[in-house]
Amino acid sequence: MPVFGTLVVVGPGLIGSSVLRRAKARGDLAQRLIAVDSSEQVCARVRELGIADEATTDITTAVAQADCVMLCVPVGAMGAVAATVVPAMKSGAVLTDVGSTKVSVIEAITPSLRADIAYVPAHPMAGTEFSGPDAGLANLFEDRWCLLTPLACTTAQSLHDIRSLWERCGARLREMTPSHHDRVCAIVSHLPHLLAFTICGTADHLAAETRSEVLDFAASGFRDFTRIAASDPIMWRDIFLANKTALLEMLGRFMEDAKAMGRAIEEDDTAYIVSRIEEGRAIRKSLQENRQA
């Protein structure tokens, strides 16, 4: 039994097209799949890839047919897209999103909500540094967490259905409040990205000669950072601004810790240095036991 009759994915990029691929592969996420994108070129590509039954730029006609609309656009665009989508939805349909931040996305969508539409905010914690409809993978969410932050307007049935959808994508589920979600993601994802972008910038600002050698000799340490830093600028700008409060708090804590590490190196405080390095290893070990590494 498919979870939904018609599923409309707005924004068939990395995340949206991964859901579509999974839905096509399994057949039991929805009976009918519609992709919506404002670009006719992207729609044409979705058709070529054959990952939706229909791909269209006509957003209101598409969402009017939906039993579930999944918003897979950048977090900064969620509010504007919801303002177009929600008024056109049919009564009793479910709205969900995949935004990487939750408090600000929920605040942006809330003014558009209707009493007869259930809204289930979600965040599948999976991704790559690539974007667009070609980047998607049917197994992107396999064994990854999908965090749900249900609200007052989230009915038990809609929560159950969205849980089923992500379970069928292979994800592991957890529910929490939106603000708790944002703090956890600030430290596990947003701050690491901020640091990776920053160190690439620092390297870039070095004297020209050293810079070209930075490129030549990037050892594994730096290489991993640039992989993180290769992600889409607009998406990350949006995420940083959308999760400003939690991110700046975590950045502040990190800066204190980095200063302390610098001081320990300055003062040859070997015990401090080793204990900090050991902490990193311990966290790594837990991740491995947890099948997340």
Next chain:
Amino acid sequence: MPVFGTLVVVGPGLIGSSVLRRAKARGDLAQRLIAVDSSEQVCARVRELGIADEATTDITTAVAQADCVMLCVPVGAMGAVAATVVPAMKSGAVLTDVGSTKVSVIEAITPSLRADIAYVPAHPMAGTEFSGPDAGLANLFEDRWCLLTPLACTTAQSLHDIRSLWERCGARLREMTPSHHDRVCAIVSHLPHLLAFTICGTADHLAAETRSEVLDFAASGFRDFTRIAASDPIMWRDIFLANKTALLEMLGRFMEDAKAMGRAIEEDDTAYIVSRIEEGRAIRKSLQENRQA
């Protein structure tokens, strides 16, 4: 034609055992391979692995037979090990090391040097987060850089031979001064490791509840950091202290840049945020074109 008659690797850990594996696989690095380790257990393991013709704890007897001695111990141990090794070496033999920092390793080894021993400092820029004789890989250095920092006591012949050895390991070679080496490595490798260790510590210091969720939900950003941070504490403590000057300079620059990024987020300076993210992507692209990503 093998480059050397007898090659003695002191410290058959990740790097040392990788050289031994490569030498065994090709046969033309040296005619005879001896591994030296202060632990009988490690020697027994090297024998089991069959990656050397001989494995011994008797360092002076071993190095007395060497045409080349390669020091593959932590940078903080290089001086003490050289003080034992160099007096026992035969006249005309070559001494080399693989330390991740060069200025301080050279300073530590210099007091032990003899006029009839050529010394070629080297740094193969390859590694994994694992250590010990089981961690080595015959192809670890394939397509990776090996930086050479020749000194006044580096004869043309010894430099030629050490170049040949690393070329046969598959490495790409570049020569530079020791201090330039240390600045380049501070930004491409040591600072990224310092940041990775620090963010793991920051996460660990969060309130207990959030910490367990950090472990649960580590998204790809944090996962990559913990992979870097999983490296050996003693090796990295040594590297941080050995390259203190360059590392603290790069940390200072980075902290300024991170503060500026925090300010930009605080003030919604989207142009600044995006330009910083774009820099990261540009560096990534260059690395890919350079076959380093």
